[in-house]
Amino acid sequence: MVAEILQSLPQVLVDGLALGAIYAVIALGYTMVYGILELINFAHGEIFMAGAFIGVAMLILMTGMGWLAAMPAVLALILVLVVTSILTGFMGVGIERMAYRPLRNAPKLITLISAIGVSFLLQDLVRFITEYKRGNYILTGPSMFNEQFAIKFSSISSSFSDAFFKTSTIILIISVVLMMIGLDFFVNKTKWGMAMRAVAQDRETASLMSINVNKIISLTFFIGSALGGATGVLFAVQYGTIDPYIGFILGLKAFTAAVLGGIGNIRGAMAGGIMLGLLEMFAAANLQLLTGGIFGAEYKDVFAFAILIIVLIFKPEGLFGKAVTEKV
Amino acid sequence: MQKLTNKIKGNKLAQIILLVLYVLVTSLSLYLAQASVTAFLLLLFSLLLLYYTELPDRLKWVIAGVVLVGVIPFVSSTGPGYQSYMEVATVVGIYVAMALGLNIVVGLAGLLDLGFVAFFAIGAYTYGIFATGQAEKFMPFGDFPLSGESFWIFILIGCFVAALFGVLLGIPVLRVKGDYLAIVTLGFGEIIRIVFNNLDKPVNITNGAMGLASVKPPEIFGYQFVYPNQFYYIVLAILLFVILAVRRFEFSRIGRSWKAVRENEIAAQSMGIHLVRTKLLAFAIGASFSGMMGVVFAAKQTFVDPTSFTLLESITILVMVILGGMGSVPGVILGAAVITILNLQVLTEVTNYLNQLSLNGVISFPEALAPAKMQRFIFGAILIIFAIYRPQGLIPAKNPVFDEESLKEGSKKHRKEQITVEHDKGFQA
Structure with a gap:
């Protein structure tokens, strides 16, 4: 059994890293909003999904106009990423303005309900726009960056088999790493980032220090949503086919990653995302083997939720978070 | 107009006469124009009017009983639409009971449960497995399918099993803070669905995605319940029990502690309320209503499969509670009725009408915008609008x-x- 697990390990690592990178960036969006508003932004998964659709729509449009053939593919991708992230960023700001800001002093339950409403609304909005334009809501993007590579793990030791990946995987991982470094720099080193941390710590005191709290909250939503939207594009390029309902479960798992890393903690979310991606891929590949065929790969979602529940019970502050006691 | 309403206010006799007149007119129109959905809906609307009259409560119950047991089945019975009306009424009843269950969890105890349909699924599968040949595949003893007479016991069993799962879910979950609860219950709902979808191996318990077909219909003294008009009375009886139970709970000691926990956990705790026990009880009782109706659902559909228990269902029940008013029993009943009828009748009717128009070339109407497909949009919009503008719901x-x-x-x-x-x-x- 161990030999078989070792055989598939390199491939699991590569796939898990790609999936984990996606979880990590989405988890950032959840964790930033939670850190600043103490609100689970259910709509974040849908922003990711909308980003994927906007990206694919742009790519299809550019193919139709012949631009995609005329310019280098990487340039086209960067263009799409930038435009998509700006659009989804403003989308996030709009959602905050319309659905969350009027409820800032309402009981938390009400805000959560509003967030679920936004999430469902967005799903259907994207569904009917796509279906209206294309006749079918499942969308397949133009295939890009499809060259296969192999890392010759087998040359290191015969107990490993080779791992295969596409160019898009490299692009995905590189862009995610850049985004994370950029965000980390922004939050920790710039004045805006400092304001953001201040608002997350204590909204009222921050406003007394002449920080415009509403503007900072909008900025947080903008950044989180822009990152989420850009990840959506990368997801679409990596996995090919998208539908309007991918965001919900993926968002849920990304939230799990955020909880795993300690909610409100940006570096924790990154680590949690990668960890969850690796665990999930490992489970998908080996669950059948480990349990003697009782559980198969179809239980990988259950596995992710089980992690969430276990973390919440035994270490609700997450692996890298600080325990907070509630004060009266 | 002002004078007229003032006159009616406070004059109970006038209210009774007007109400009876309204019921008569709508029943007559339903009796004569059988295919009219409007007349059916207007007849149901009389119950809402009844709620707003100033009659004594006991009289209201009697009138509601007469309308539900006698008038509605009788006047719709003569036409071709009979079974479809009764089907709608039965489904409304099922959803009302579930929404009342969720109302205890969300409305009274303030715990947001996004996987509520899981308990409904547990109830449905409890009956579905034993009332088909399925149980033979993993049970070494006993003779399956059980006869339809076991249905009545299974209502109780479904109730207890669902309550048990409510507690089992609650024990780990209730230690976490309020907003995590939403996510965990959401995950639980998905887990239950995935497990039911895949539990055909290694031991075939739920028959996986194929579902359980030809569930035995309920039976009593050799009389079989097969058609919606017969299920209507079963649902009505259970619903009566549920409503009475909810009303008793609401103003009892436990109901007051639910509300206290909802308002402020720490304050409630310091007043001597056992937090975990109170929350667990809310979970268990809410789940048990859902479990009972799950059994009825399995018997009514004669078919159970995992696709009936998606996240959309959980959200639908949540929308009913939010629309009607969290914590308000009449509100939740209204919300459940409105949403179910919207789902089953209004949206499909409007879609058919629009399709007809576009067939005749009056307007060009894209298939993608069919209102029957727009459930998520409509529910999302209802949730946002009510959260922002009317969090207390239609009937606070x-x-x-x-x-x-x-x-x-x-x-x-x-x-x-x-x-x-x-x-x-x-x-x-």
Whole structure:
């Protein structure tokens, strides 16, 4: 059994890293909003999904106009990423303005309900726009960056088999790493980032220090949503086919990653995302083997939720978070 | 107009006469124009009017009973639409009971449960497995399928099994903070669905995605319940029990502690309320209503498969509670009725009508915009709009207000205390 697990390990690592990178960036969006508003932004998964659709729509449009053939593919991708992230960023700001800001002093339950409403609304909005334009809501993007590579793990030791990946995987991982470094720099080193941390710590005191709290909250939503939207594009390029309902479960798992890393903690979310991606891929590949065929790969979602529940019970502050006691 | 409404206000006789007149007119129109969905809906609307009259409560119950048991089945029975009307009424009943269950969890105890349909699924599968040949595949003893007479016991069993799962889910989950609860219950709902979808191996318990077909219909003294008009009465009976139970719970000691926990956990705890026990009880009782209706659902559909228990269902039930008003029993009943009828009748009717128009070339109407497909959009919009503009729902919850003076006197002289009502401030703050 161990030999078989070792055989598939390199491939699991590569796939898990790609999936984990996606979880990590989405988890950032959840964790930033939670850190600043103490609100689970259910709509974040849908922003990711909308980003994927906007990206694919742009790519299809550019193919139709012949631009995609005329310019280098990487340039086209960067263009799409930038435009998509700006659009989804403003989308996030709009959602905050319309659905969350009027409820800032309402009981938390009400805000959560509003967030679920936004999430469902967005799903259907994207569904009917796509279906209206294309006749079918499942969308397949133009295939890009499809060259296969192999890392010759087998040359290191015969107990490993080779791992295969596409160019898009490299692009995905590189862009995610850049985004994370950029965000980390922004939050920790710039004045805006400092304001953001201040608002997350204590909204009222921050406003007394002449920080415009509403503007900072909008900025947080903008950044989180822009990152989420850009990840959506990368997801679409990596996995090919998208539908309007991918965001919900993926968002849920990304939230799990955020909880795993300690909610409100940006570096924790990154680590949690990668960890969850690796665990999930490992489970998908080996669950059948480990349990003697009782559980198969179809239980990988259950596995992710089980992690969430276990973390919440035994270490609700997450692996890298600080325990907070509630004060009266 | 102002004069007229003032005159009707306070004049109970006038209210009775108007109500009876309304019921008569709508029943007659349904009786004569059988295919008219509008007449059917207007007839149901009479129950809402009844709620707003100033008649004594007992009389209201009697009138509602007469309308539900007698008038509605009778006037719709003669035409071709009979079974479809009864089907709608039965489904409304099922959803009302579930929404009342969720109302305890969300509305009274303030715990957001996004996987509520899981308990419904557990109830449905409890009956579905034993009322088909499925149980033979993993049970070494016993003779399956059980006869239809076991249905009545299974209502109780479904109730208990669902309550048990409510507690099992609750024990780990209730230690986490409020908003995590939403996510965990959401995950639980998905887990239950995935497990039911895949539990055909290694031991075939649920028959996986194929579902359980030809569930035995309920039976009593050789009389089989097969058609919706027969299920209607089963649902009505259970619903009566559920409504009575909810009303008793709401103003009891446990109901008051639910509300206290909802308003402020720490304050409630310091008043001596056992937090975990109170929350677990809310989970268990809410789940048990859902479990009972799951059994009825399995028997009514004669088919159970995992696709009936998606996240959309959980959200639908949540929308009913939010629309009607969290914590308000009449509100939730109204919300459940409105949403179910919207789902089953209005959206499909409007879609058919629009399709007809576009077939005739009056307007060009894209298939993608069919209202029947827009459920998510509509539910999402309802959730946002009600959260922002009317968090207390269509019929806000009311709390009894006790007059201190009369209470003091009452305790001396054993007089009945005067109870007036005031709007529940819980969710308006």
